[in-house]
Amino acid sequence: MAIKRVGSQTVKLLNPPAIVSAASIVGPKEGQGPLSNYFDKVLEDDLFGEDSWEKAESKMLKEAVRMAVSRQDLMLPDIDYMLGGDLLNQLMSSSFAARDLQIPFLGLYGACSTMAESLSLSAMLVDGGFADRCIATTSSHFSTAERQFRFPLELGNQRPLTSQWTVTGAGAALVANDDGGPFITYITTGKVIDYGIIDANNMGAAMAPAAADTIGRHFDDTGMLPEDYDLIITGDLGRYGRDIASDLLKTKGYEVVKNFTDCGIEIFNPKKQDTHAGGSGCGCSAVVFCGYLFKLLREHRLNKIMLISTGALFSPTSAQQGESIPSIAHAVTIESKKKN
Amino acid sequence: MAIKRVGSQTVKLLNPPAIVSAASIVGPKEGQGPLSNYFDKVLEDDLFGEDSWEKAESKMLKEAVRMAVSRQDLMLPDIDYMLGGDLLNQLMSSSFAARDLQIPFLGLYGACSTMAESLSLSAMLVDGGFADRCIATTSSHFSTAERQFRFPLELGNQRPLTSQWTVTGAGAALVANDDGGPFITYITTGKVIDYGIIDANNMGAAMAPAAADTIGRHFDDTGMLPEDYDLIITGDLGRYGRDIASDLLKTKGYEVVKNFTDCGIEIFNPKKQDTHAGGSGCGCSAVVFCGYLFKLLREHRLNKIMLISTGALFSPTSAQQGESIPSIAHAVTIESKKKN
Numbered sequence: 001m002a003i004k005r006v007g008s009q010t011v012k013l014l015n016p017p018a019i020v021s022a023a024s025i026v027g028p029k030e031g032q033g034p035l036s037n038y039f040d041k042v043l044e045d046d047l048f049g050e051d052s053w054e055k056a057e058s059k060m061l062k063e064a065v066r067m068a069v070s071r072q073d074l075m076l077p078d079i080d081y082m083l084g085g086d087l088l089n090q091l092m093s094s095s096f097a098a099r100d101l102q103i104p105f106l107g108l109y110g111a112c113s114t115m116a117e118s119l120s121l122s123a124m125l126v127d128g129g130f131a132d133r134c135i136a137t138t139s140s141h142f143s144t145a146e147r148q149f150r151f152p153l154e155l156g157n158q159r160p161l162t163s164q165w166t167v168t169g170a171g172a173a174l175v176a177n178d179d180g181g182p183f184i185t186y187i188t189t190g191k192v193i194d195y196g197i198i199d200a201n202n203m204g205a206a207m208a209p210a211a212a213d214t215i216g217r218h219f220d221d222t223g224m225l226p227e228d229y230d231l232i233i234t235g236d237l238g239r240y241g242r243d244i245a246s247d248l249l250k251t252k253g254y255e256v257v258k259n260f261t262d263c264g265i266e267i268f269n270p271k272k273q274d275t276h277a278g279g280s281g282c283g284c285s286a287v288v289f290c291g292y293l294f295k296l297l298r299e300h301r302l303n304k305i306m307l308i309s310t311g312a313l314f315s316p317t318s319a320q321q322g323e324s325i326p327s328i329a330h331a332v333t334i335e336s337k338k339k340n
Numbered sequence: 341m342a343i344k345r346v347g348s349q350t351v352k353l354l355n356p357p358a359i360v361s362a363a364s365i366v367g368p369k370e371g372q373g374p375l376s377n378y379f380d381k382v383l384e385d386d387l388f389g390e391d392s393w394e395k396a397e398s399k400m401l402k403e404a405v406r407m408a409v410s411r412q413d414l415m416l417p418d419i420d421y422m423l424g425g426d427l428l429n430q431l432m433s434s435s436f437a438a439r440d441l442q443i444p445f446l447g448l449y450g451a452c453s454t455m456a457e458s459l460s461l462s463a464m465l466v467d468g469g470f471a472d473r474c475i476a477t478t479s480s481h482f483s484t485a486e487r488q489f490r491f492p493l494e495l496g497n498q499r500p501l502t503s504q505w506t507v508t509g510a511g512a513a514l515v516a517n518d519d520g521g522p523f524i525t526y527i528t529t530g531k532v533i534d535y536g537i538i539d540a541n542n543m544g545a546a547m548a549p550a551a552a553d554t555i556g557r558h559f560d561d562t563g564m565l566p567e568d569y570d571l572i573i574t575g576d577l578g579r580y581g582r583d584i585a586s587d588l589l590k591t592k593g594y595e596v597v598k599n600f601t602d603c604g605i606e607i608f609n610p611k612k613q614d615t616h617a618g619g620s621g622c623g624c625s626a627v628v629f630c631g632y633l634f635k636l637l638r639e640h641r642l643n644k645i646m647l648i649s650t651g652a653l654f655s656p657t658s659a660q661q662g663e664s665i666p667s668i669a670h671a672v673t674i675e676s677k678k679k680n
Binding site for chain 1: 449
């Protein structure tokens, strides 16, 4: 068997699977942000015709999957596995979507790192010959996350400047063997890293060390350098987290400044939209990738990117029990062309 | 590339990975049940020296992983991936265990189906050449599950006869390429099935249709029959759920009576232990497999089994919003000998 491991945490896909289609749905606020034109569907109402935000989130995820699949003129039974998750307890959005979609379902939880986790596992299942087609998907919703993790929205709590705004959105990427790109070429799977941050309103600081660890490990494992990438983009560190990650990478000997940004920074206009440090949530890297980056890769406006979705693995219970916020980041390298 | 798919939901592992070691830790009540002598460690106190049940559950999971790894004279950095999850919101037990173990971590959520999900993905990652060694793990704890999903224990609620008792326990199985068995030979990944059950005290009835669907699909996909197995064992359907699944399989043309049981039925003595319909929780199929079935396979007292871990994907929020209980079941075939 071909050995696919490169260094301690990275695998190289010898027959890189392609992302053959992608779809994104976002809420009204995301539709007013700088990436508005790239999203496939912008909701007028974040209830999406349902009677709860949770059901609306599940519907977004389901519709994103249907959209990605139908773009390839495929039907749902043509998909071998659905890999995905969300932020809600017991993956409420994904589980109920999977019930309606009737695709064999592998539920994942990596908090906001889930999009890269689902892309990683989808790529390995396709490259390994276990699946012809996998759909990788995640979602989040401002109103479901806020009431589950923080406070009832009705309280109208003030938000500190380090806080982030959970993206309302769902993304789905269809991974398959195909000669058209973009292609998933490397996967670096993260360890859980915890620098002792306890402030649930400063997730960027909690997740930055995990992002820096995975990115640094990717370069160590592959021998690549930051300048080998057109873009290195984290999931949802926000403004402060991005700066911390950049500083931490400098101490590891990697200078990522010019080509380093964050999906949470790109999705909102903080001055006009009052989103403070930026966007967050599983849906953040999902819609920025499936809506925006995927199209730039398809059009060869970007040729090689690293997407590092970042997740804070805390729970309200762990916080109440005095624990700090452990975090994780998974990286996937996506290239517009297949190398020979 | 070799095509590994067999039928619509099953893959056959062409180079079947072995389960090279396994470890199980259980609570005091499980230690008084019929399988007591098979478990590797029985706790005297379900707090396991910690100051909360959640931390105790995380410690069990961590210790089970350490035990499985050290039995092969390996160190934690020798393990490429840890795949696992638990019932707690945001996978509190697994996330905090992964923080301390420092193994690249892929978090999974399939409710009580997680043990088969983690074995399935571990086997595919090893068979596909992405990993030399994966640790598949899950845990549950009666006291953490009860207060998260149902009522505070202090209320002393009465339990109906269809209710099950969440197993306090953690299991870990080390999957690697090896010539010693047992070997994971087939994987059937389930769809989410929902027959409209809404009673959270009758999980067996909610999960039975998912179990019957996956088991029936496995036979349809592979052409095998129930009598090809020494044992077909579901995760935690309990007594009533087992009977429902058996009846449903009969309508699909498969007679599973003599060799069909359930981990939740085997782990407790219901008359002496007041556990009603049987055991449940992620830990149930984890410790029954890692403690009991693994040893019988090693000793060739069983030669071919199908383990079908079963999960109810409901959440307290979905129940409050009037939704029924969607369920899922994943099956793995495990054989004591590798066929040529």
